[in-house]
C-alpha cells in the first residue's frame with residue numbers, strides 16, 4: 001500500500017501500480033481487481049461487487065431476525081486466480097506455470113487465440129487441398145505411365161499387323177526378289193562364258209554389268225521397302241510427299257496384285273505435302289489395298305481392277321482406293337471401322353480400326369461408299385501440310401495409334 005511519497009504527493013494505492021509496473025521488471029501480485037488494468041501481473045483477486053452483495057445478504061438476514069448480529073461472519077470467498085497475460089509475456093514468465101483454472105485476462109490479440117476455429121478450418125482446407133493435389137499428381141503420373149504403356153503396345157500391335165499384312169505378300173515378294181537374283185545369276189554365267197571364249201567383247205560385258213547392277217538395285221529396292229515398313233521405331237512426324245509415300249507402298253503391292261490377277265491402276269498427283277508419319281500412312285494404304293484385293297477374290301478376272309488415286313480436295317489430300325469387289329452390305333457399312341469386326345474366315349478385324357485411328361491422329365477423315373457397277377471406294381482425307389493451321393496431333397498419334 002502506498003498513500004504518499006517522500007515529496008508529500010498523495011495517491012490512492014491503485015494509482016501507484018502503473019508507474020511501478022512501468023519502472024520495474026519485478027512482477028506485481030495483489031488481490032485488488034482494480035490493479036489489473038494498471039499493470040498487475042497476477043493475483044488471487046477478490047471481487048468488490050461479490051463482497052458487497054454477500055455483505056448485503058448477511059445484513060438482510062440479520063434485519064429479518066433470521067440470524068443474530070453478534071458473531072455473524074461471511075464465509076471465505078472463493079479464490080479467483082486471474083493472470084494478466086500481457087504482463088506475464090512481457091516479463092518472460094511461463095504461462096503454463098499458473099495454477100489450473102486460472103483466468104487469463106488482458107490477452108494480446110493473436111490470430112491463433114482470436115480465430116482458432118477459423119485457423120484450424122483454414123489449415124484443414126489447405127491440408128485437404130494438399131492431399132488432393134498430391135493424389136492428383138500421383139494419379140496423373142500413373143495415367144501417364146498407363147498411356148505410355150498403351151502407346152507402346154499400340155505401336156507393337158501396329159508393327160505386328162504390318163508383319164501379318166506383309167506375310168500375305170510373302171509369295172509375291174519372294175518372287176519379286178527372286179526374279180532379279182535369277183537374272184543376275186544368268187548374266188554372271190553369260191559373262192563367264194564370254195570371258196572363257198578368249199576374245200571377250202568389252203561392250204557386251206559392259207551391257208551385262210549394267211543389267212546386273214539394274215537387277216541388284218531392283219532386288220535391293222524391294223528389300224528396302226520391306227525393311228522400311230517393318231522398321232521398329234517410334235512415331236516420327238515429318239513433312240512428306242503423300243504421293244511418293246503411297247507410291248512406295250504400291251510398288252510393294254504390285255507383284256501381289258499381279259499374282260492375284262488384279263490390274264493395279266495408280267493415278268497419283270505430284271507435290272502433295274502432308275505432315276505425318278511415313279510408316280503409319282503407308283500402313284493405311286496397305287490395309288485398304290489388301291482389303292480391296294481380298295474383296296475381289298470372287299470377281300471375274302476381267303473386272304479385277306484396283307484403282308488408287310490422290311488429288312487435292314477441300315484444302316487437303318484425298319486418297320481414293322476403289323475396287324470391284326463384293327461391295328458393302330448395310331451391316332458391314334455400319335460396322336466397318338469397329339475393332340475386331342470381320343467377315344473374313346481368317347480375318348482379325350483390326351485393319352480398318354487402325355486406319356481410322358491413324359487418320360484421326362493426322363487430323364484427317366476416312367469413309368467408305370459403294371460404287372456404281374459393284375465394289376466400293378474408300379476415301380482418306382488428310383490436311384495439306386501448308387493448309388493445316390497446326391501440326392498433326394503428335395501426342396495423340398503417340399498415344400492412340402496402333
Ligand code: ADP
Pocket residue numbers: 287291292295323325326327328332336341342343344346347348349350351352353376
Ligand atoms: P479384316 O481385314 O481382318 O477383316 P478390317 O478391319 O480390315 O479387318 O476389315 C473389316 C471388314 O470390313 C472386312 O472383314 C470386310 O467385311 C470389310 N471390308 C473392308 N474393306 C472392304 C472392301 N474393300 N470391300 C468390301 N468389304 C470390305
